[in-house]
Amino acid sequence: MSKNIPNQSDVIDSIISDTNRQQYQDLLTKYNDEKESHWEFSVVPGIFKQSLEDTDETKFDTIKEHFGIIPTWDEVINQLNTLNANVDSNKIQYKLFFLARHGQGFHNVKHTENPELWDSYWSHLNTDGKIVWAPDPELTDLGIQQAKDNNAAWKTEIVNNKQANKDLIVPTRFYTSPFRRSVDTLINTWDDIVDLKQVKPYIQEDWRETIGEHTCDMRSNRSTIAEKYESKGFEIEPGFEEEDIYWKPDYRETVPEQAVRQNNGFQELFNNYPNDQIVSITSHSGSIRTQLLVLGHRPFAVGTGGMIPVFVKAVKV
Template sequence: MATKPSELDVLDSHLSSTDAQEYQDELKTLEASLSSYWKFEVVPGVFKQSLKETDESKFNYLNEHFGILESWDEITTKLATLNLQSSEDESYKIFFLARHGQGFHNLAHSKYGDKAWNEYWSKLNGDGEIVWGPDPLLTELGISQAQENAAVWKQELSNNKSGKTDLILPTKWFVSPLSRSIDTLINTWGDIVDLKKVQPLIQENLRETTGVHTCDKRSPRRVIAKKYEPKGFRIETGFSEEDIYYKDDYRETVAEQSLRINKNLQQIFNENPEDSIISLTSHSGSIRAQLLVLGHRSFAVGTGGMIPVFVKATRHHNK
């Protein structure tokens, strides 16, 4: 189930000694070319996952009310108050960063181990028993992990004794275009909200680290549209028919992925000023980049896992 992360999850979540610096160097150059941009930081003392002393290898958010250090009423009141008192160049949001449930590529990764997976098996579509590329589906365990999150969300909503349960429910949903993330969103939220009404938006920039690993190549737009638009999903403007970002011979770096995640977060803050609680469903690599961009400590998230982050964004203007 969606409990503590595995050793592979912890390994994959951590940054190398140069990853963060490379991202910051490239970001500084990018920001100098913009008329304005948002800078992000974590509001401290809200969730246990942001504390240095929280052991990511043992922490189970399912048993910890998502990691809250205060009541939901106190947290949502703080969120509303900060936004009410903020200037037009300040914005506060809570992001629920969800990782897709176990996919068949995760099953294969565990089967062969990190070295063999990265050096050989990840470049194939399968091994004759498991098919993991391109765009693999969720395993039965992956589906149950998403459903487990749904059960916890329902419990948290019913535990909010103020009667203002809508205050801790996201008002916007964004998702990676890879099937495992979209299906995770469906199995997590489908019984809680009307997906045709909230219309989750499929965004290219939320996808996993791309290149080399066949599991990270997405389906054509027509396939995604046929499968998911009838369920209420929207596909962002400019979404190409074929996957133009995946390359067989080049794997995206952490810095490169973090820059596109930054672009995604800039877009969310610019286009959704009134939405203060937002759900993002993506991948382990995407969450690693999101935490880096938001100024959060590295924190491993297991398959089907979720991590909330209370974010302050400040808009800077270049003269």
């Protein structure tokens, strides 16, 4: 099996119940009622195979399928440019997102051994005496290699792109969860494709994994993150607290709550960066699950080191 195809546990974790969908809509309605305006999202059809209902996520190899693209990259980029050129960006925007999941971390190794025992026992601890998976676990050697495989895949797609300017399919804005496994995946994925000090990837709390209870989802403190990554070009969002004030040992964020948090990230992105048409977000399985819900995409499992592209239309309401 390919290293980026989701396993059965990934597929189960990607499912969102009808109850959670309704609760998300109820929470979002309350959230939007407090604001003067907000963006609503939908997926532009016919661009990527992952949005098709008959695409089997358990067999879909993103890299071998050239990211799942249906037309050519030329056609996609031309469509993106044309659509945005013919609308008022204060009211309608189109963006192409590449939603990447971090490579395998040490917590993923332990989770895969016994998913049920992980949820009930191991996820509340930091180690089994053999490996350490919390807080803020590192990538395994496989996780690093998965990111490097993505790097090679990106280079292939860029070379195959027939546009006169081959960089046209490369994102112009980069976001990441504050966890080391996400930031290190971004670094290894985009190494020598983009200049990180020039694009200044943005570390933001909104994109982090489901918050609470699981020790692997407690982040490092701000000074540690800054010391490791700011010299590489990363920027940390304003108001980012020194300690992880969101993580609690006795409460785990619900799917609807996480979806509202992801929605907040997208709202800010569309409000502040109308000219960035192609955006990369490196985060987590739970984050991507709710990002797809927010954007109106079908559920689609993404394995460690995997990625799903989404062509999005946003309308301001």
